[in-house]
Amino acid sequence: PADVEQLGRATWTFLHTTAAYYPERPTLNQRANMLGLLNALPSLYPCSHCASHLAGNMKDHPPDVSGRVALSRWLCERHNDVNERLGKDKFDCAKTDERWKDGPND
Template sequence: MSSDSSSSSSKPLPPGMVIGPDGKPCKICTAFRNWKPRVDKSKQPPNAPAGQQKTAAMMAAFASGTGFTASQSQAQSQSTIGVEPTRPANCPPDVEQLGNATWTFLHTTAAYYPEKPTMQHRVNMLSLLRALPVLYPCSTCAQHLGENMKAHPPDVSSRTALSKWLCEEHNEVNERLGKEKFECTIEKLDERWKDGPSDGSCD
């Protein structure tokens, strides 16, 4: 191993940075906010565009959990501490965007899966799910999913069974990430992924 690689590997990693199977920082496994360094507003030139300053203050309020209702003084004080960078729309996906898109696709596919699937439906769905631990770009996510699928194999016997299985898998990930769990009843799942709320707000 060269001294170059050993010195780079001995450097402490930024918080939230994930190492890939090649031993290097994994961009697709890491959230954008952990990949890009925080911006210290106190070190920015005073002639920074007003729009940029306002956006930074808003992002600081949002990142601190105070949301968009934070007072201007709160937002300004947070902006001097340092704010997470705003991810440009034309960037490749990070782990969060990829995860959200994947879960949306899988839950929606399950919502429209037949209640009485044919053998071909079952084979195709199992092929899709079994391909994820092999092909998913985030290697750590793929490994976790593969281990979970071995412990709790996919249930493709019906639309209801598949929807609930996916919900439980998603909740396992949410729990690991410290996120709120979703209620895995078919009524709640259909409301979220197929029919929308009964108040018609999504119609």
């Protein structure tokens, strides 16, 4: 349904942008908060089949909150897992900053 798509676009925008501006050297507190934010999604994301896929995916691939480059890469890969499952093109993870940090807004 349309709302799952709109919710998805809004959520990816928030998550990729937050990852793009996450510190290169996050404090322990920032790491814990990022981990809390990500770990909350499988339990709270308001698309239940999306949330249960994400839970399985995050079990196989625990979040890397060590710094912005690693986190952006981890998130890009998780998004690509969803893209693949939905039959969409994979995104080139080398272009994450261009899309979500440095590039012009769309």
